[in-house]
Amino acid sequence: MSSVIESIQTLLVDLPTIRPHKLSMTTMACQTMVIVRMRHSDGIEGLGEGTTIGGLAYGPESPESIKTNIDTYLAPLLIGQPSGNLNALRARLNRSARGNAIAKSALETALLDAQGKRLGLSVAELLGGACQEHLPVLWTLASGDTAKDIDEALLRLEQRRHCDFKLKIGANPVKQDVRHVAAIKEALGDRAGVRVDVNQAWDESTAVYGIQALQDAGIELIEQAIPAREHAGLIRLANRFNVPMLADEAVQDARDGLDLIAGGFSGAFALKIAKSGGLQGVLELAHLAQAAGVGLYGGTLLEGTIGTAASLHAWATLPEMAWGTEMFGPLLLKDDIVAEPLAYDDFGVALPSGPGLGIALDEDKLAHYARS
Ligand code: MUC
Numbered sequence: 407m408s409s410v411i412e413s414i415q416t417l418l419v420d421l422p423t424i425r426p427h428k429l430s431m432t433t434m435a436c437q438t439m440v441i442v443r444m445r446h447s448d449g450i451e452g453l454g455e456g457t458t459i460g461g462l463a464y465g466p467e468s469p470e471s472i473k474t475n476i477d478t479y480l481a482p483l484l485i486g487q488p489s490g491n492l493n494a495l496r497a498r499l500n501r502s503a504r505g506n507a508i509a510k511s512a513l514e515t516a517l518l519d520a521q522g523k524r525l526g527l528s529v530a531e532l533l534g535g536a537c538q539e540h541l542p543v544l545w546t547l548a549s550g551d552t553a554k555d556i557d558e559a560l561l562r563l564e565q566r567r568h569c570d571f572k573l574k575i576g577a578n579p580v581k582q583d584v585r586h587v588a589a590i591k592e593a594l595g596d597r598a599g600v601r602v603d604v605n606q607a608w609d610e611s612t613a614v615y616g617i618q619a620l621q622d623a624g625i626e627l628i629e630q631a632i633p634a635r636e637h638a639g640l641i642r643l644a645n646r647f648n649v650p651m652l653a654d655e656a657v658q659d660a661r662d663g664l665d666l667i668a669g670g671f672s673g674a675f676a677l678k679i680a681k682s683g684g685l686q687g688v689l690e691l692a693h694l695a696q697a698a699g700v701g702l703y704g705g706t707l708l709e710g711t712i713g714t715a716a717s718l719h720a721w722a723t724l725p726e727m728a729w730g731t732e733m734f735g736p737l738l739l740k741d742d743i744v745a746e747p748l749a750y751d752d753f754g755v756a757l758p759s760g761p762g763l764g765i766a767l768d769e770d771k772l773a774h775y776a777r778s
């Protein structure tokens with residue numbers, strides 16, 4: 407008899423960050439992950455992760471709501487169902503539960519991990535196969551201090567860890583932010599690419615001022631300068647400046663992608679499994695963008711190793727990612743809950759080899775960091 411889903415356990419896991427991580431909407435000293443352990447009747451366990459940033463600061467799902475909504479509403483829809491038909495299970499979840507993209511992403515990851523283990527295939531192979539086995543990874547400078555950020559960037563360059571840097575801005579007045587970014591770009595020169603993420607903090611007229619100054623300073627990409635809902639404004643900014651716009655919060659899934667493309671957006675989309683409800687949803691968005699000539703960027707919600715590995719399996723199936731990835735989440739954390747960390751080297755990270763995600767838990771560490 408074919409396998410069915412037997413049980414779904416969710417754990418809130420708190421891991422401290424290596425330094426405060428300052429974004430326009432919150433400063434993080436710790437990351438909370440919702441870890442999913444999905445057990446099947448054939449004895450296989452699938453792992454998943456649902457993670458956001460700063461409680462409710464980043465989006466409408468918090469770690470606690472992800473856990474509660476999985477336990478109360480989503481897990482009962484899956485338990486007892488056949489394990490292997492991912493399309494049917496995804497449709498079942500979407501029919502009965504609106505939104506909750508991060509919770510759905512965690513569950514889909516666990517389903518894919520289990521199916522890969524069952525068939526002896528990696529998740530990338532389940533999705534059609536990997537075009538890349540080593541993916542570029544940038545680093546986010548967000549200590550809140552210009553001199554510290556420069557030192558951190560120089561160290562990462564010297565270690566051959568990262569050669570592109572994203573600066574989190576928007577918490578300070580725009581002129582102060584521009585001075586901060588320009589000083590970092592000046593210190594790094596042509597050795598590194600420098601981008602900014604405003605995380606929706608500016609209105610459109612502030613954005614026009616800020617983007618012009620950042621373009622003049624040699625910044626190569628401007629991420630989500632204005633609020634997510636302002637698609638028309640983002641399209642105006644993309645058409646006004648030479649420096650490309652990266653849509654992040656504005657593009658959650660293929661529906662948003664279609665709106666932006668139909669409105670004449672050019673630039674790039676930040677892909678995140680968490681925004682799109684999982685790997686299949688994010689690849690729908692990626693394929694749409696590819697057809698429209700919009701560039702791709704492999705984004706993170708600062709997931710730990712399980713969520714980062716899941717994202718890497720999705721990005722690996724794409725023949726081209728014009729802007730690389732920011733899959734550095736595990737490097738921002740002081741410790742990990744997996745047996746083998748991801749292998750970061752040569753300005754990037756290796757796709758873990760399968761079956762499934764290619765990731766195993768460290769049970770002692772998990773027990774240590776899990777909330778009781
Ligand atoms: C975001 O908005 O891009 C990615 C890197 C980082 O530091 O924060 C995230 C979220």
Ligand code: MG
Pocket residue numbers: 603605629630654655676
């Ligand atoms: Mg962003």
